[in-house]
Structures are given as structure tokens and as C-alpha cells.
Amino acid sequence: MKVEISRRRFLQGSVALSVVGGTALSGTSIMAKSEEKTENLLVKKVPTICEMCVNKCAAVAYVKNGIVTKLEPNPYFPKSRNMLCARGVAGIHALYDPDRLKYPLIRAGERGDGKYRRVTWDEAYTYIQEKLVKILDEEEDNRSCIGYCAGEGLAEHTFKTFMADKFGSSNFLNHSTICLQTAVSGYTLTIGGYGLADMENAKYVIMAGANRAEAILTPDTMDMFKRTRGRGMKLVVVDPRYTNTAMHADTYLPIRPGTDLAFVLALTYVAISTKIYNRTYVAKNFVDFDKYEKHILEGGYTPEWAEKITGIKAEEIRKVAHDFMAHAPQSVYYQGRRTTWSSNDFQLRRAMALFTALGGGIDVKGGIVFGKKLPLGDHAVNAPMYANAQPRIDKNVAAVVGATGSWVGWRNMVAEGKTPYPIRGMFVYKQNPMLSVPNSTKTRQMFEKMDLVVVIDTMPSDTAMLADVILPECTYLEREDPVQSFAGVEPAIILREKAIEPMYETKPVNDIMRELAQKLTKPLWEITKKHDEDVQEAIEEDDEQTVFEDGGFDLAEPFMHSQEETNHHMFVSKYGEEAWKILREKGVFYPNMLSYFKKIDNNTYEYYPKDKRFYSVLKLEEEYDSEAFLHDLCVNPGDIAELKRSFNTPNKKVECYLASMVARKVDPMPAWRDEDYVKVPEGKFKFVTGRHAQFTQSSTVNNIMLLELMHENYLWINDKEAEKLGIEFGDTIEVTSRVGQVRIKAYPTPKIVPQTVFYIHGFGSKSEGMTFAHRNGASDNEIIEDTIEPVHGCANMHDTLVTLRRV
Amino acid sequence: MNYAMALDYQNCINCKACEVACKEENGVQLGADKQRIWVGVVEGTIFGKPFANLYPSQCNHCIDAPCVSVCPTNASHFAEGGIVKVDPHKCILCKGCMEACPYDARFVDDTMVAVDKCTFCDHRSLEAGGTTACQATCPTKVRLFGDLDDENSDLVKLLKTKRFFFQKEYTNTLPKLFYILPDDEAYAKQSVSHDTIIHTWDDIKPLYEEAKNRRSKEWKK
Numbered sequence A: 001m002k003v004e005i006s007r008r009r010f011l012q013g014s015v016a017l018s019v020v021g022g023t024a025l026s027g028t029s030i031m032a033k034s035e036e037k038t039e040n041l042l043v044k045k046v047p048t049i050c051e052m053c054v055n056k057c058a059a060v061a062y063v064k065n066g067i068v069t070k071l072e073p074n075p076y077f078p079k080s081r082n083m084l085c086a087r088g089v090a091g092i093h094a095l096y097d098p099d100r101l102k103y104p105l106i107r108a109g110e111r112g113d114g115k116y117r118r119v120t121w122d123e124a125y126t127y128i129q130e131k132l133v134k135i136l137d138e139e140e141d142n143r144s145c146i147g148y149c150a151g152e153g154l155a156e157h158t159f160k161t162f163m164a165d166k167f168g169s170s171n172f173l174n175h176s177t178i179c180l181q182t183a184v185s186g187y188t189l190t191i192g193g194y195g196l197a198d199m200e201n202a203k204y205v206i207m208a209g210a211n212r213a214e215a216i217l218t219p220d221t222m223d224m225f226k227r228t229r230g231r232g233m234k235l236v237v238v239d240p241r242y243t244n245t246a247m248h249a250d251t252y253l254p255i256r257p258g259t260d261l262a263f264v265l266a267l268t269y270v271a272i273s274t275k276i277y278n279r280t281y282v283a284k285n286f287v288d289f290d291k292y293e294k295h296i297l298e299g300g301y302t303p304e305w306a307e308k309i310t311g312i313k314a315e316e317i318r319k320v321a322h323d324f325m326a327h328a329p330q331s332v333y334y335q336g337r338r339t340t341w342s343s344n345d346f347q348l349r350r351a352m353a354l355f356t357a358l359g360g361g362i363d364v365k366g367g368i369v370f371g372k373k374l375p376l377g378d379h380a381v382n383a384p385m386y387a388n389a390q391p392r393i394d395k396n397v398a399a400v401v402g403a404t405g406s407w408v409g410w411r412n413m414v415a416e417g418k419t420p421y422p423i424r425g426m427f428v429y430k431q432n433p434m435l436s437v438p439n440s441t442k443t444r445q446m447f448e449k450m451d452l453v454v455v456i457d458t459m460p461s462d463t464a465m466l467a468d469v470i471l472p473e474c475t476y477l478e479r480e481d482p483v484q485s486f487a488g489v490e491p492a493i494i495l496r497e498k499a500i501e502p503m504y505e506t507k508p509v510n511d512i513m514r515e516l517a518q519k520l521t522k523p524l525w526e527i528t529k530k531h532d533e534d535v536q537e538a539i540e541e542d543d544e545q546t547v548f549e550d551g552g553f554d555l556a557e558p559f560m561h562s563q564e565e566t567n568h569h570m571f572v573s574k575y576g577e578e579a580w581k582i583l584r585e586k587g588v589f590y591p592n593m594l595s596y597f598k599k600i601d602n603n604t605y606e607y608y609p610k611d612k613r614f615y616s617v618l619k620l621e622e623e624y625d626s627e628a629f630l631h632d633l634c635v636n637p638g639d640i641a642e643l644k645r646s647f648n649t650p651n652k653k654v655e656c657y658l659a660s661m662v663a664r665k666v667d668p669m670p671a672w673r674d675e676d677y678v679k680v681p682e683g684k685f686k687f688v689t690g691r692h693a694q695f696t697q698s699s700t701v702n703n704i705m706l707l708e709l710m711h712e713n714y715l716w717i718n719d720k721e722a723e724k725l726g727i728e729f730g731d732t733i734e735v736t737s738r739v740g741q742v743r744i745k746a747y748p749t750p751k752i753v754p755q756t757v758f759y760i761h762g763f764g765s766k767s768e769g770m771t772f773a774h775r776n777g778a779s780d781n782e783i784i785e786d787t788i789e790p791v792h793g794c795a796n797m798h799d800t801l802v803t804l805r806r807v
Numbered sequence B: 001m002n003y004a005m006a007l008d009y010q011n012c013i014n015c016k017a018c019e020v021a022c023k024e025e026n027g028v029q030l031g032a033d034k035q036r037i038w039v040g041v042v043e044g045t046i047f048g049k050p051f052a053n054l055y056p057s058q059c060n061h062c063i064d065a066p067c068v069s070v071c072p073t074n075a076s077h078f079a080e081g082g083i084v085k086v087d088p089h090k091c092i093l094c095k096g097c098m099e100a101c102p103y104d105a106r107f108v109d110d111t112m113v114a115v116d117k118c119t120f121c122d123h124r125s126l127e128a129g130g131t132t133a134c135q136a137t138c139p140t141k142v143r144l145f146g147d148l149d150d151e152n153s154d155l156v157k158l159l160k161t162k163r164f165f166f167q168k169e170y171t172n173t174l175p176k177l178f179y180i181l182p183d184d185e186a187y188a189k190q191s192v193s194h195d196t197i198i199h200t201w202d203d204i205k206p207l208y209e210e211a212k213n214r215r216s217k218e219w220k221k
Ligand code: SF4
Pocket: A050, A051, A052, A053, A054, A055, A056, A057, A080, A083, A084, A085, A086, A087, A088, A089, A216, A218
């Protein structure tokens, strides 16, 4: 093997690179070449929190003359470990993106044709007010006739406070059912929490479908890749694709998509049948283990059975099960994040949690840990009761539909006109459902049915192009956001401060909510008085002003304080003024930070001394006390693992059998069902989607710096199959599913299993407002079918069959 | 002072944070072929199974730098601590240095109308506690910048405990990117070719000291 690399050859050969904007200057080049030290005196360093993805890494913004010139990692936050990834560093180009939404806009043409006129904020609010008054009058004050959705972020809660608590709609949607709902719920119902994988200490990790090298998650990504490749952590990667994570694996097991549950059940079979699991731990901490044991052994989940389904050799499965248990309790079957794959997903996550628990690796150093969360003060909201507000429309689309709904289920009901009451409008904050929800055609149909679509965002996304009103939010570098506490082995509180004033006419969401609420309060109160019998009765008993005030009908009330004042209140009530100064200066706070925090060298920091970290936090007795925690006792983690602990589940134990699920027609124990598995017929391919480290879904696709790293997405297809079909690198391929068709360039590679094709999520924007991202590659959700799994109504993102045609 | 860098290349995940940080820090021209820093990817299959190795890389700041020797205008020169730099005002774009460099570390910056390359971020890395932009931003902390002359530097302390290799050592330019070999024999073998020479600090120190003494007269203060 040759190790020398010609850089030029690499440039030609890599699909991840292409030349963009040949002579363009980077945004900072005007400032950056200067080396005069005196100039540095004028630089202001503002602690901020990155919002280029959901991890919330602590950063420092260098501000010179009101211009952000550089973003550097802020070392104080334990979770972000003194780093900024490619997206984080390129955050400057989110701020200075020439295509940003700059002014409020009202649609001037047909929906979707991209014609808008610039208006003042007041005109925009008035437009929304008039439409809402008419709609709510017609719907007799059923607040739920307006849906709303939000992308994850520090200010998400502010938007939710308005829409849920004040405006009063029950129809909320967020990313969880197109993301990680099944994993969170599968782990929580089984071991009492989703937990965090302690990648700093785990000795054996099975990472199936998760891709921590390309879907960066802090601190897991930073912790694990310093320990792979023979340096303390044995890594097994199970994935239909050979990812950058697989490059670090001791064992890479290519698997047929949709068959992970068979793999885990076979591992469990080996562990139980050969009695290599931690029997003391199981005896003390499991409930209904006898049922599970019988179910697994009698289910015939042998490695030979699983080999036929997964394509992974039976002896490999045996070896992994034995190695896992040999390293337990420092062995983790990694939970994963975007876990909406197939209809058995909830059961898969349960089986994974149970398998980890069989080794005793829960609530113990090197296993799945829960950590501690530092408390913050309250910010109470007086939420009015609307008698006519209906419950959410999608509560019957799956067994357990939570407060965040089922995105696909909800959208389909609206698009197909099957709602119990009309959904007349939608408020969209920082989400781009046109690209993020499977079957874009139906998402468009949904919006087309609505009388009022309001989008609050920073970029003219494909979804914004379907709005009636667009309200421009400022970027994360132009605002202070709600202070937030992060649970972990090394917990901390972080604060995003404003680096510069909002540009153009953009505003932070707290201001937008306040101004909109002030505009809406009076006219909507009139509607409520007209239709709400409870309110009418109350007014007869009391006077109107009292009902209005005590009932919380002043919609603007939670937003009257500046974000800084609210943060001050929430933080100082717990930690005092001295700590507040530290938080504002460093952007991060945890008790004893100034004495605990140590720089070891330019690459290494210590946040908490080793004996002050929160590895084991569950109470080691019968009753459960969520406030109680236990420090690392500096004893053998194996001994700690075997202690009897009180899990945060109904039985206070690891739950093998979920009796409550039987009535909901959900398997109480993980079981493989052939009929749920989508087989791939001859001539077809299964489509899988995923991420990589240079873009965050569709939110960063117009970033010129990141586009240099990857300009468009490519269709991965197994090289041998491509050869048979005569497909070569760069050929344009038409990919057709039951719900859509896209064109995308081919990338034949040995790095993907046969009968499977893949391309990266987030590309393929059609909005002409996105100059640099416009039609780069293809959007996965144009072809992904809109089926959902039965437990939470999560999207089945890996159950779509496609055909390919070379054009 | 003799500046160099160790690379724990086994940590690399090809996230390209270093590339972006370098561009932002140094105002490098945009364009995928305009890079002071890159990640070399070697990938293929062994017995039908895919494999890949990553070699994050940049200018080696060679002690016997051919790019400096060939430069007709002295635009390419040694700055403080042996850092190899280009003075854009003297560069006439003859591109001789680009031909001479065995590492392909140089490119034409059209905005400066000059050749550009890594500077080891000497505007920030030479300050007390300072470091390069690529080192600071890296999620898995692949790089460690330091001074080979300082026995107490984190760099020399690391080199004393590890084995390492250089890329294209046969070109005899005395490069200063030290690739840290994993202790684990199997992984060590997997990421080097059969003829790669493995070094320790004891064998490399006299060689590099001698070379430094020979060339450092040319180094600017
Ligand atoms: S992982 Fe990257 S994009 Fe995400 S918050 Fe951290 S620096 Fe920002």
C-alpha cells in the first residue's frame, strides 16, 4: 500500500470537492491579512454559542469595528471540548450571506413563484392580524386551527411559549418524529432515559447506523476518535455504508438496511443462551427478565437466522456478542440520533438498550450515563384557557402521539383533507419542512391548502417561498438567547451573547413575538369574548378587565423583558450575581469552574477533577429520587454496576416487558416480524439517507465556505452493480420512487452494500433566493415515501424502493 | 527556535474544520483548489473490503526547502524559526517553487497575484500559549505545533515518547510534519507503506539539529 498522497490527484478524485466562485474572497480576507498587533487592541471578544447545528459549541466571536472577523472555540464548555467544526467556523458566512432575509415580506404573486414585496414590520403584523381575526372568527376561536412547527435551537422555546401557551394551539410539530423520537422513547421506557454514551471511558462500542465522524455530536465525536484504532476503545461499526466512522472501526460489518433488529436480537440470543451476560446485575436490576429470556430463546433468534436477514456472518455475530460482554460494563450499544429508519425502529432501540443493560453498562462510568443537570430559575407564563381550542388532530395516527406530534401523519391529514376540523394556517420557525419531511409533494399540497402561512427564518428556504408572510429573524451572532443548562458527566450552563447588532431590519424572535403579540392581543380577545362561553360566564361573574388580566389574555406579557433581563433573573436566582459576572465574561458557568478548569496543554483542558464527575447518579436503593446523585466512587466500575439501583422507569428497574403497550397493539417485547421488512426485488434499490460533517441538514446549504468542501450531493451506488448497469462516475441518474423523481450524479463505490443507494440529506434547494445552493444535487425527501412507524408516527426514512435510469 | 508540528493523524475524521479555519484565519482565496491545508485520502479495497486512511497535511516547512532554493527573487524565504514563507510583493509567479515542492503545498492566489502557502500561522502561534488556527479548531486535536529546540515543549515531550514518520522522506527536504505512529503494531502497519522509515526522537534529533545549524543563518529573525 502507498501512503503518499498527491494533493492534486486527491482533488480530482474526490467527489467531495469542486471549485466554487473562482476568484471570490472569503468574507474575512479584507480584515485578516493585517498583522499589526495594535489593531488587536480594538478587537472585542464576545462569548457566543454556535448555532450552525444543534450541538451548541461554545465559541468566541472576534468583533472589529462592528464586524465579526473570526470565530474561535471557547475552551470553557466541557461539552464542546474547545473545538469548532467546519460549519462552526463558517458561521460568519451565515451572518454575511448576501441572500439573507433582510426585510419583512408579503407574497405578491402565486404561492411558490417567489414574488414578494418588501413591507414594514407593522404592515406584516397587520396582515397576519387581519387574517387571523377572520380565520378565528370563522373557526369560533378554535386556536388549534393554526398549526406551528419549529426547528431546534436556543430560541425555539420562546416561539413555543407564544404559540402554545399564549396563542393556544395544540398542533405543534418539531423535528423529533423525523429524527430521534424512537431512540429517546425506546431507551427511556427501557432504562429510564436516553442517556449519554460515555465515550471517554467506554472500552467496547457498537455503533450501528450512527456516524459520529460525519454527524458530529459533542462530546462523543471528540472523545471517541482519540481512542479508536487500538487506543482504548474497540469499535464495531454496523452500517450499509463504509463511512468515515467505519474507517476507525476495528470491525466493520456491512448490513442490509432495515435489518438491525435481527442483528441485535441475535446478539441477545448469544448472550442469553451462553449465559455470558452479567447475571448479578440482571437479577438485581431487571424486571420480567424470565419473559424476555424465554421470548428470545424460543423466538429462534440464532446467529444463523440473523445471517440470512442481515448479511452478517453468524460467527461475526457470536464474536461481537462475546467481546461486548467481555468488556462490559464498559460496553455500549450506541443509542444513535436520527433513528427514524423503518417501522420496527422503536423495538430496535428497546432491544439495543436491553442488550447494553445485559452487560451492566447503564449508569456506570464507560457505559450509558445520565449525568447531572444544573438547575435554572423559572420563568412562569400565565397561559390562558381557550374553551374552544381542540386537541391535536393527529393523536390517533400512532399508538403514542406526544406533544410534538407526528410530522408525516399530521401533514398527510392536512394535505389529504382528513382533519376533524380545518387547519387554516401555519407558523413555521427555523424549520424547512419542504426539504426535511418525506414526500415534498404532499408538504407543498399542505401549504397550498392553508389561508395563512407565516415563516420566521434567516434564509429564503424552499418553505419560505410558500409563505404569505416572511419575518426575517437575525442570526445567532446578532442576538442574546435564553440561557441553557446542559446535563452531563460534566454539567454546565451556557449563554449566547450578542456579538453585533442585528443587520438590516432583522430581529430576534423574542422581539418578533412581543410585537406580534401586542398587535394581536386586543382583536383576538374580541374573538374569544364572542365565541368562548367560559370566558363569557367569567365576565358575567367578574369584570372584563379582571378576566383579561388574571386569565393571561395579554399575549405579550412573557416577552416584555429583554432577553438579558430574563436570563439574569433565571440565573441569578440560583447562582447569584458573582456567578452571573463569570457567565457573562466566559459564556459558560458551573459551580467551582474557576478552580476546576485547567489548561493541560494547547489541546487539552480539564473541566472537572476526576472524582467530581457525575458518572453514577441513580439512587442505589428502592425509592427513586431524581435529585440524588452519586459521585464516581473510584472503585471498580464493575462493582458499581452490580449494585441495585433505582431506575427512572415505572417499575424502577430495567423494563423487559412493556405491559402498557399490549392494549395499544404494540409488541411488549422486541420481536422481528418478516411482514414489516421491506424486501428489495430484482431491479430495484433501497434508498438510505444520512449526513456528513460539512453541512447541517438543509440549513447551511447556501454557505459559500462550506460549498467549497462539497458543492452538491452524489448518488452512492455499489461499484459492481454500477458496472453491470453501465453507470460511471458523474453520470446523471434519474432516481424514481412511488412519490417522486430526482436527477443526481452517480458515485459508484465499494463503500456501499449492493441493492442500496444513498445520497446526503439537505441538498437540492429549488428556491431561487438561494443563489449558491439553488439546485445543487437532489433532495432526499422528494423521493422518500411517507410511511410512518406504528408507535410514535415517526417517518420511515429507509423503507423506500427506487429504480435508476441513466440519462 | 525551530518550529514544527506533530500530527496524531489517527484522530482525523476528515471533517475539514482545519481547512475552513485556515481560510477564515488567513483570508485565503476561496476555491476548492486554493488550500494551504488539506486531508489526503488513501482509499481502496483489500480482499473486497473497503479501507481508507487519512493524512491531514500542509506545508512541511522543510529545513532544506527546495522551494526556497529555486526562487529567483527570494520571495520564498525562511522566516523566524525556519518557517517557510512567501513575500507576495517579490513573487513574480514563475511557479518554480510549485514545481520544486514535493508536497504540492503551494498554489497561486489570484487575489494577491502571488504564490501562497501555510505560514504556520506565525502571526498568532508564536505568542505565548499561542497556536495555529488549524490546531485550535480541530475536534479531535490532530495537530500539535511547537519548537523542536525546546526540550520542555509539549511537542518534544510527545516526540520523545512516540515513534513517527515523514511523508516522502526520500526527497531529502527534511520536512517538519511529524506523523505520530500509533503504539498498536497492527494499526501502525495499516497506515504506512512497507518502505516507510520509522523514526524516534533519539535518531532524528542530531540530524535535524545539524541541519538547522547549517541553514539557520538564512532564517530571518
Ligand atoms: S458541532 Fe460544529 S456546527 Fe455544531 S455547534 Fe459545534 S461547532 Fe457549531
